[in-house]
Amino acid sequence: MAFRGLPPYLRGSEEFMAIHKTRMLIIGSGPAGLSAAIYGARAGMEPIVVQGLQPGGQLTITTDVENYPGFRDVIQGPWLMQEMQAQAEHVGTRMLWDTIVEVDLAHGSPFRAIGDGGDVYEGDTLVIATGAQAKWLGVPGEELFSGKGVSACATCDGFFYRGKKVVVIGGGNTAVEEALYLTNHSDDVTLIHRRDELRAEKILQDRLFANPKISVLWNKAVESFLGDPTGVGLTALSLRDTQTGEMSEFATQGAFVAIGHAPSTELFAGKLPTDDSGYLIVEPGTPKTAIPGVFACGDVMDHTYRQAVTAAGTGCMAALDAERFLGTLEFARNEAETAGA
Numbered sequence: 001m002a003f004r005g006l007p008p009y010l011r012g013s014e015e016f017m018a019i020h021k022t023r024m025l026i027i028g029s030g031p032a033g034l035s036a037a038i039y040g041a042r043a044g045m046e047p048i049v050v051q052g053l054q055p056g057g058q059l060t061i062t063t064d065v066e067n068y069p070g071f072r073d074v075i076q077g078p079w080l081m082q083e084m085q086a087q088a089e090h091v092g093t094r095m096l097w098d099t100i101v102e103v104d105l106a107h108g109s110p111f112r113a114i115g116d117g118g119d120v121y122e123g124d125t126l127v128i129a130t131g132a133q134a135k136w137l138g139v140p141g142e143e144l145f146s147g148k149g150v151s152a153c154a155t156c157d158g159f160f161y162r163g164k165k166v167v168v169i170g171g172g173n174t175a176v177e178e179a180l181y182l183t184n185h186s187d188d189v190t191l192i193h194r195r196d197e198l199r200a201e202k203i204l205q206d207r208l209f210a211n212p213k214i215s216v217l218w219n220k221a222v223e224s225f226l227g228d229p230t231g232v233g234l235t236a237l238s239l240r241d242t243q244t245g246e247m248s249e250f251a252t253q254g255a256f257v258a259i260g261h262a263p264s265t266e267l268f269a270g271k272l273p274t275d276d277s278g279y280l281i282v283e284p285g286t287p288k289t290a291i292p293g294v295f296a297c298g299d300v301m302d303h304t305y306r307q308a309v310t311a312a313g314t315g316c317m318a319a320l321d322a323e324r325f326l327g328t329l330e331f332a333r334n335e336a337e338t339a340g341a
Helices: 031-042 058-060 079-088 154-161 174-182 202-210 308-340
Strands: 019-027 048-050 095-096 098-105 111-115 118-126 133-134 165-169 188-192 214-217 221-226 233-241 245-251 254-257 260-265 294-296
Touching: 019 031, 019 095, 019 308, 031 079, 031 118, 031 308, 048 118, 058 079, 079 095, 111 165, 133 254, 154 165, 154 174, 154 254, 165 174, 174 188, 174 202, 202 214, 221 245, 221 260, 233 254, 233 308, 294 308
Parallel strands: 019 048, 019 118, 048 095, 118 294, 165 188, 165 254, 188 214
Antiparallel strands: 098 111, 111 118, 133 260, 221 233, 233 245
16 A cells, blocks of 8 residues: 655555544544534544544633533533533544644545554545644743633633733734723723734724723733732733833733734645635635645634634534535546446
């Protein structure tokens, strides 16, 4: 068997590799990937999900989830992902623990992916659900107070800061949008930016400056997050003036880091079109990429909403379109066989 697309260090050792074949191969195991798996399995496509470095996606590092439909009470992000995985497995999905290091999309269906241990995954269709990661500041206390006063998603967690003093860190569209959204829950929102002007679109800036609930701290860089991680959580930020170097503390009960997201698209560089921010480009209103049979869903193609429920929705769409693609593919193969008979 010829193993196209294998990295050089694996060539010649094909006899030692496991080959996993499926009608639908899914890379990524967050809400998008698992929703695609549930729909794909129920359609008889026997999907394989390669879980990646962070099985369950970003929800596994989220504590309280209050906005996912179907749950009256607050639920835990890791629990929700465990339930999604259990449902996917119950209807026939194979969950495999591996990290994809290379993909071959150039030859059309079937598509191939290579795991970091050398296993080969082959799918008649491919669903990309590798997600996106919030960019972080990388300063002391940021990880320590994650979920205890520090967040990267106002629409996810803003509700928990009702009536509290909060800050947003950043100066682009995301930061301004997060600040505006937080005024639905707080009357004291401060935008902290390391420069003396914002990079956000003018219309957003106009809305920000016109909102009496929002103030701006210019030329301030966050040096660390302060507080009590075992008690009250975040209580203040340590700030450095970017012009004078002067240090100060700013009291707050919630900090939202809004310096952008980085889609996990490194595997597909040069193989699928991306926008200027690195997100996979899909046909508007669909999960279809530029290659027939390859679909993208969730945060890897969505730089606007980035919610678990929207990711799950696009995962459903990817599975339905994958099923339609397979039907067309099989019809074409049958026609070719009949014509050659």
